[in-house]
Amino acid sequence: xxxxxxxxxxxxxxxxxxxxxxxxxxxxxxxxxxxxxxxxxxxxxxxxxxxxxxxxxxxxxxxxxxxxxxxxxxxxxxxxxxxxxxxxxxxxxxxxxxxxxxxxxxxxxxxxxxxxxxxxxxxxxxxxxxxxxxxxxxxxxxxxxxxxxxxxxxxxxxxxxxxxxxxxxxxxxxxxxxxxxxxxxxxxxxxxxxxxxxxxxxxxx
Amino acid sequence: xxxxxxxxxxxxxxxxxxxxxxxxxxxxxxxxxxxxxxxxxxxxxxxxxxxxxxxxxxxxxxxxxxxxxxxxxxxxxxxxxxxxxxxxxxxxxxxxxxxxxxxxxxxxxxxxxxxxxxxxxxxxxxxxxxxxxxxxxxxxxxxxxxxxxxxxxxxxxxxxxxxxxxxxxxxxxxxxxxxxxxxxxxxxxxxxxxxxxxxxxxxxxxxxxxxxxxxxxxxxxxxxxxxxxxxxxxxxxxxxxxxxxxxxxxxxx
Numbered sequence: 001x002x003x004x005x006x007x008x009x010x011x012x013x014x015x016x017x018x019x020x021x022x023x024x025x026x027x028x029x030x031x032x033x034x035x036x037x038x039x040x041x042x043x044x045x046x047x048x049x050x051x052x053x054x055x056x057x058x059x060x061x062x063x064x065x066x067x068x069x070x071x072x073x074x075x076x077x078x079x080x081x082x083x084x085x086x087x088x089x090x091x092x093x094x095x096x097x098x099x100x101x102x103x104x105x106x107x108x109x110x111x112x113x114x115x116x117x118x119x120x121x122x123x124x125x126x127x128x129x130x131x132x133x134x135x136x137x138x139x140x141x142x143x144x145x146x147x148x149x150x151x152x153x154x155x156x157x158x159x160x161x162x163x164x165x166x167x168x169x170x171x172x173x174x175x176x177x178x179x180x181x182x183x184x185x186x187x188x189x190x191x192x193x194x195x196x197x198x199x200x201x202x203x204x205x
Numbered sequence: 206x207x208x209x210x211x212x213x214x215x216x217x218x219x220x221x222x223x224x225x226x227x228x229x230x231x232x233x234x235x236x237x238x239x240x241x242x243x244x245x246x247x248x249x250x251x252x253x254x255x256x257x258x259x260x261x262x263x264x265x266x267x268x269x270x271x272x273x274x275x276x277x278x279x280x281x282x283x284x285x286x287x288x289x290x291x292x293x294x295x296x297x298x299x300x301x302x303x304x305x306x307x308x309x310x311x312x313x314x315x316x317x318x319x320x321x322x323x324x325x326x327x328x329x330x331x332x333x334x335x336x337x338x339x340x341x342x343x344x345x346x347x348x349x350x351x352x353x354x355x356x357x358x359x360x361x362x363x364x365x366x367x368x369x370x371x372x373x374x375x376x377x378x379x380x381x382x383x384x385x386x387x388x389x390x391x392x393x394x395x396x397x398x399x400x401x402x403x404x405x406x407x408x409x410x411x412x413x414x415x416x417x418x419x420x421x422x423x424x425x426x427x428x429x430x431x432x433x434x435x436x437x438x439x440x441x442x443x444x445x446x447x448x449x450x451x452x453x454x455x456x457x458x
Binding site for chain 2: 073077080099105106151162170172176190193
């Protein structure tokens with residue numbers, strides 16, 4: 001009985017330790033990705049890059065850690081079935097580019113934000129949330145990263161900035177679009193948005 | 206013996222078949238799990254009751270036209286001629302003036318700590334911060350900035366539903382609850398009617414004060430609005446969703 005208790009505690013201890021270190025590893029991976037992308041936007045070595053080059057570089061850094069398709073597919077939701085294979089791939093690529101463009105241009109021209117990751121919370125069997133605070137221009141913003149265990153490992157499927165979920169926002173827009181429009185219209189709209197040099201450039205609604 | 210010989214390969218084939226089917230089924234199940242995840246409904250906070258969508262969309266386009274042709278040029282001139290510290294000072298000044306709204310909204314939700322922090326910030330910023338132009342309270346322990354409260358949030362905290370989504374001419378996104386809250390904010394604001402604390406408060410002066418306050422707040426708002434438009438497939442839908450999520454989060458906090 002004594003031996004059984006000892007072994008049980010040992011096993012539980014090992015499980016707890018491995019789970020805690022796995023969680024720390026996820027936090028480290030996320031922090032590393034955030035730092036790497038901010039380096040591209042703010043470091044002197046990347047200052048000479050054009051906006052498109054910066055976006056490409058940021059994409060490379062992001063994709064070396066996470067599969068961006070997961071977040072975009074989650075944002076597209078059931079509308080995925082309304083498109084044929086070619087349209088699916090094109091929309092996936094265009095939305096990805098748009099999100100990256102908004103991210104890079106949204107941060108440019110400001111002081112480098114400091115991002116601190118807080119607690120990791122387990123949400124059910126295969127989901128975790130990592131809270132973070134971003135200090136940008138003397139203002140503090142709460143940003144939540146939602147990750148899910150996929151076949152390819154832990155992947156970010158949503159980012160919630162100041163209570164606004166990016167995936168939910170795009171899902172709502174795409175749902176609304178498909179109530180009246182087609183996949184071809186969506187592709188045309190996305191291409192139109194990407195054709196503008198600046199995200200701040202006035203856009204026809 | 207002959208039968209046994211025949212049976213062995215059959216048994217092996219069956220075993221391999223079962224294993225193959227099991228493996229394939231497992232793979233299909235895994236794939237389906239990931240696929241099912243992509244198709245699942247997102248958080249219910251995305252749902253917005255919008256029975257007046259056609260009218261709202263029309264008002265949204267109208268507001269966008271007014272914004273692009275009136276507010277934006279004014280904001281461009283304002284930001285061009287005003288140094289950043291002055292812009293920030295003006296924004297701080299008008300924020301400080303809305304202290305009574307924040308105080309009452311905190312008290313009505315029994316957020317006594319929030320009321321205390323707002324009061325301390327108002328006292329420090331109004332005196333050491335030269336009528337609220339500067340924000341020295343940021344450096345005092347326990348008086349760091351907190352999220353602003355308003356009457357719409359009070360109604361939300363009291364359990365009043367948000368009602369239909371509305372786009373108000375000139376004012377932008379709202380809902381029935383926040384529209385009522387907007388009038389509540391005005392009633393609590395000592396510089397605005399109907400309960401203005403200033404005697405002989407002529408409408409020209411009120412308009413000038415409101416207009417200046419609006420422009421002082423606008424540079425940040427215009428930038429965010431343009432970014433939202435530039436990165437949205439459907440800007441109306443995006444703003445509606447962002448507004449609903451933001452306000453729901455503010456009420457829940």
